[in-house]
Amino acid sequence: MMRHATAPGLGDPAGFVLADCSTQRNIDSRGRAEAQRWGESLRARGITRVRLFSSRWCRALDTAREMALGEVRPLPSLDSFISDSHRSDAHVATLRRDLAAMPPGDPLVLVTHQINFTALTGIFPRSGEAAIIELPLADPVRVLARVPTP
Template identity: 55%
Template sequence: MNRTILLFCLLMPLATVADEAAWAAWRAGEAALLMRHALAPGTGDPAGFVLEDCSTQRNLNARGKQQARDWGQLLAKQHSGSVQLFSSQWCRCLETAELMAIAEVQPLPIINSFFAGRGDGPTQTQALRHFLQTAPQQSPIVLITHQVNITALTGISPASGEGILLSLPLTEPVQVLARIRMD
């Protein structure tokens, strides 16, 4: 048991160093932050879903709203300059981005959910790859999207409000620099 604790304590500073290197890459335009929207309890969307009507969708709860604000504070600490902030058009993603309060939110349809046949997963994933390969690196990039989109690109199933820093340019498989959870 003591060996396990010792090993954990020895590895903990390495994770912090690795995370700082990932954040430095993000600030330098050598990484992109791909985030799952903050906590919106449930799965998928209710029957009668209408993209333009938030009352027909799953939405952030109080904890999800706080996660989004916490992300905004974290990102402001990581970078004091401008940020490119893109979001799925789903209300829970747009609200996550807006509550972060770090930049003007730019809706990006290619990162809309394709869960339950609402979109075309392979086509959207390829378009996202292309976007990340060709996006102007004038400032750090943040994309707020859905679990299915992140899983299709990375193989990772993120928790609500989890962020993944991806190395740019993208490789095959995608290189994950860090995973950041906002509990």
């Protein structure tokens, strides 16, 4: 699981539209380079086949695409819930169900937001930081390693 790459600023502008990247806070050239280094780092470790899921926010989708690890599949349970933070428990429960329903196979790469990452793991990640988490998810989630932004 990783937090999206560097996207300057905080949150999204008032009235942003999920389907319109021009209304959102997006990754910049630094973020694109971080995401590309993530892809390079995984490939260098022999991880070339992954199941890549992302929040539907453009900064997360762009992070996943820049990794160049294959098809990026949007997963709504990875979406930010910052504007609905009182529903943290319900949001995390949905993510847990989604992950539990995934069959065994290639490694999962999940690109999400700080609030989701923190709610699931208790870790406040930097932009582009990742954690290797054990599946199936325990309660609390077992973090096997934290991986800094490359």
